Amino acid sequence: MLFTSQTYKPSEYEAEKASNSYLMSLVALIVGVPLPIVNLLATLLFYWGNRKSSYFVRWHCTQALLSQFSVLVVNSIGFWWTISILFTEENVSNTYFAYLLIAILFNITELITTIYSAVQTRKGIHVEWLFFGTLTHLICKTDQ
Amino acid sequence: MKKLILQGIIIVGILYAGWYALSRTNWVKLFGLEEIQASTETKLGEMLWEMTAETSRVVENEYLSFALDSMISKICSANGFDRNSIKVHVVDKAEINAFAMPDGHLVVHTGLIQSVNNPEELAGVLAHEMAHIQQKHVLKKLIKELGIAYLTSGTLEGLGSETVREAAKVLSSTAFDRGMEKEADLHAVDYLKAAGINPRPLADFMEVLSEQEGDAAKYLSWVSTHAASKERAAYILEYIGSDESSNYSPVLSENTWKQVLESL
Numbered sequence: 528m529l530f531t532s533q534t535y536k537p538s539e540y541e542a543e544k545a546s547n548s549y550l551m552s553l554v555a556l557i558v559g560v561p562l563p564i565v566n567l568l569a570t571l572l573f574y575w576g577n578r579k580s581s582y583f584v585r586w587h588c589t590q591a592l593l594s595q596f597s598v599l600v601v602n603s604i605g606f607w608w609t610i611s612i613l614f615t616e617e618n619v620s621n622t623y624f625a626y627l628l629i630a631i632l633f634n635i636t637e638l639i640t641t642i643y644s645a646v647q648t649r650k651g652i653h654v655e656w657l658f659f660g661t662l663t664h665l666i667c668k669t670d671q
Numbered sequence: 672m673k674k675l676i677l678q679g680i681i682i683v684g685i686l687y688a689g690w691y692a693l694s695r696t697n698w699v700k701l702f703g704l705e706e707i708q709a710s711t712e713t714k715l716g717e718m719l720w721e722m723t724a725e726t727s728r729v730v731e732n733e734y735l736s737f738a739l740d741s742m743i744s745k746i747c748s749a750n751g752f753d754r755n756s757i758k759v760h761v762v763d764k765a766e767i768n769a770f771a772m773p774d775g776h777l778v779v780h781t782g783l784i785q786s787v788n789n790p791e792e793l794a795g796v797l798a799h800e801m802a803h804i805q806q807k808h809v810l811k812k813l814i815k816e817l818g819i820a821y822l823t824s825g826t827l828e829g830l831g832s833e834t835v836r837e838a839a840k841v842l843s844s845t846a847f848d849r850g851m852e853k854e855a856d857l858h859a860v861d862y863l864k865a866a867g868i869n870p871r872p873l874a875d876f877m878e879v880l881s882e883q884e885g886d887a888a889k890y891l892s893w894v895s896t897h898a899a900s901k902e903r904a905a906y907i908l909e910y911i912g913s914d915e916s917s918n919y920s921p922v923l924s925e926n927t928w929k930q931v932l933e934s935l
Contacts, residue, residue, distance in 0.1 A: 621696065621699055625693035629690045658679050658681070665672070
């Protein structure tokens with residue numbers, strides 16, 4: 528679920544930087560699958576590089592970073608569960624397949640949301656994700 | 672903060688509900704994994720038995736076949752098992768050993784048959800190995816020791832002789848974990864009781880063998896691969912408890928048992 532608002536009009540440069548934070552995680556997500564740590568590291572590096580930017584850029588870099596944590600958790604569980612099936616006595620089960628499907632759906636949702644956020648922020652439109660937007664508000668302080 | 676917690680609960684709730692709903696579908700059946708696993712087990716069982724038969728002398732005589740078939744049929748029919756699911760083989764080896772292989776192959780060494788004091792002890796060992804088969808411990812053990820990827824790659828490529836060799840080694844010379852051993856012991860007692868065979872000799876057999884030392888010890892594979900025999904004998908006896916029925920009948924007649932021993 529997404530909330531959009533246009534109370535603040537960012538500059539062209541800010542919109543591009545904010546949009547890039549989502550693109551960064553998007554590209555890394557594709558490269559990183561099935562090792563979810565790659566996309567998190569890429570987003571983290573981008574966040575680090577922009578931590579002194581304007582509020583709009585920092586805010587979106589933070590939201591992109593936080594959302595990647597959830598991908599990391601969901602995909603890591605799936606990854607290690609698969610490894611345990613392949614190399615230990617753990618068996619494939621309906622619960623495992625259900626988890627894989629949910630993880631895939633979660634990744635697709637994340638992918639679509641990320642693309643949408645990248646497009647919208649490029650236009651200078653502020654996009655807030657459910658939960659991650661609220662969490663970002665708590666973490667990311669304004670310039671004042 | 673309240674809003675954050677509420678939104679967090681919503682997301683986790685949606686994911687969990689979705690996971691729960693999807694897990695109600697029988698994906699394992701839908702993807703035909705049970706069939707794949709069964710055919711892998713059949714192939715692996717065949718390959719393992721072929722390799723065992725190639726490297727040992729298979730003993731086949733009418734007395735032995737009758738005796739073993741009679742014991743196994745009795746246990747199977749009393750417990751509702753398909754008799755054809757157990758394929759018992761006897762190989763000429765001095766080692767006191769018996770082990771289960773995938774797809775219901777059960778290998779017994781002549782050394783074990785010669786070392787038991789009575790046919791009930793042999794029936795106890797057979798019941799124990801049948802419990803490993805029924806509880807699907809064999810494949811679980813192989814997967815644990817070698818990994819499913821290793822096993823399936825070996826069988827899918829036709830025959831990975833190295834895979835089969837390793838699997839045979841794992842099954843004949845390493846122990847199941849304690850939990851599996853205990854499960855097999857207690858199930859064996861249940862099977863024997865249901866079949867009207869005295870389960871106490873199973874405990875006696877383990878106790879007697881665990882006390883043997885010196886030169887004889889090197890032949891005690893069945894005990895050494897089934898750790899803590901004394902402890903196991905104790906809990907088997909405890910499980911049998913005072914429910915000592917006088918209704919147990921001899922699993923074989925004295926004459927048949929004598930003929931079996933003479934035929935080896």
